[in-house]
Amino acid sequence: MTAEPATPGYYRYPVIRRPVWTWEVPAYFWLGGMAGGAFLTASLGQRLGSPDDRRYTADGFYLAGAAILPCAPLLIADLGRPERFHHMLRVFKPLSPMNLGAWTLTAFAPLAVGRAATQAAHTGLLRGPLAALARLLPTSVVELTGTLSGMVLAGYTGVLLAATNVPLWAKSKLLGGVFMASAMSSGSAAVALVAARRGAPDATLHRLARIESAASLGEVAMLTGYLGQSGRTAHPLTRGRFAMPFWVGAVGAGMLLPLLLHRFAGRHRGGTLRSLSGAAAVCSLAGSLALRWSIFEAGKVSSEDQAASFELSSD
Amino acid sequence: MIDSYKRLMNLQDPPPAKVAKGFFTDTSLCIGCKACEVACKQWNQLPADGFALTATSYDNTGALGATTWRHVQFIEQAKTNGDGRRDQRWLMMSDVCKHCANAACLEACPTGALVRTEYGTVYVQQDICNGCGFCVPACPFGVIDRTPKEGEFQAGTAHKCTLCYDRLKDDMTPACAKSCPTASIQFGDVAELRERARRRLGELQARGESTARLYGMPEGKEAEEVGPLHAFFLLLDEPQKYNLPEIPRLPRKTLGERYAWSAAVGAGFALVAALVFGSRR
């Protein structure tokens, strides 16, 4: 009557439940990572860069401040009971990546916005009593604590996904590294984009390009390791519905194209350099979003992969 | 100040611990009547899941979920008898939340909604859960789930078996165990149930059920990461046949090296960026 079961399990029913999260989550991962990366790039530019570097990377503080603003609303919108968002801060439980993330966002958001306000006060964009208040902030302390919390914010997201039993997210040790590299690449790209648009001098753009390329190379290395460790568990990402956004968007546009453009731009100056830098940065930013989104969505498919779940829980 | 914070965040001291309670589900006795599924729905006032046929077996429930806290599996197996005759057998198993000693859902929960009760069970406090959904993919057994945000029933929060916490408070047996006509679901003190399970396994093995085994005992390899299960099972075949993972994973155990890789990448990038900015002259 019935044939021998074709799977080692109970029909092909999934072993775990499908994640309930929606698009707000990858959007937040992208923005939060970019904010952290931009803040770090801007802070290092302030402390170590030339006067030109300092001037043009300072816009990174505005970027970080602007990118962090939608983060909390996005996260709250994804909750099943948004009116209870403050329960996230009910306990301090850093072993839960979600709890750690909530505290980190709470720490980083005011620092990023505060540092942006100081910048605006210095350049005269912000006037009056608010500017006087912003000038009171100790910039070096804000930059140091902001950089540290921003990097946690940029890096915990991949670890959060990995701290589940979804095979695509959990099998490799490197998803946290992939997301961190992507955050650094999108953050520095955002700074470079604004610098190029505002007509930064060649030397500054060349330096920013080198920094971005380092992040892209890190992304390529981490992603290669991630795919290698995942093996066939990565099929929902590398084949099928998410293959296009992943290979073309995340890998092609987000990593390889910016690397090529920057190599090419190395021989150019002035207007051409600025256009190339801008184009590379836009690609990198879009690719970073494609990376988060495709890994996130493919994870839902992976959660239904019985064989991958068994493989994950047998070694 | 501290008191008003505690009131705002609904923080209370836990009640003193009692003897650990749990389920021993002996699948060798299950006849697939689904009385447990119905009794659970009724006592806990869980809505029906709608009329759907899986078209694979008499199991039309399919899986555990936010409003399905007991699920009877119907595993059809073809096997060859001693005399070479092909035969069929049915393995039936009433699945449930395992109330893990190291519960992945509880460790993931950022709000503290998921707690260990005085009976050693794992419980979602409905007034605390904000529906973040992290416990859902964290559970290695696919148990806990979030109700839809637009749903009628307790919308947007996580749900699973409570081991009838409300009944335990009144010294009553959980509804499923009470309704089980074959004593396939047995409720009691975990320590006592484990003894009973070992005896039962010995009986079955003596009768020639050579593939029978216990799943979720402290000595089992399935307890390596998630610890012993407070709701454990006697199975007649390999765990995977029942969609149970061989070694259920506890995500917390992997956090260290994953954070380390993430931090290394961040630090490496910061170093390169510092060198590039610093190399300007």
Ligand code: SF4
């Ligand atoms: S079986 Fe899943 S839902 Fe139940 S206690 Fe264990 S981890 Fe939590």
Ligand code: SF4
């Ligand atoms: S959905 Fe509720 S119970 Fe589950 S982890 Fe989030 S707050 Fe905790």
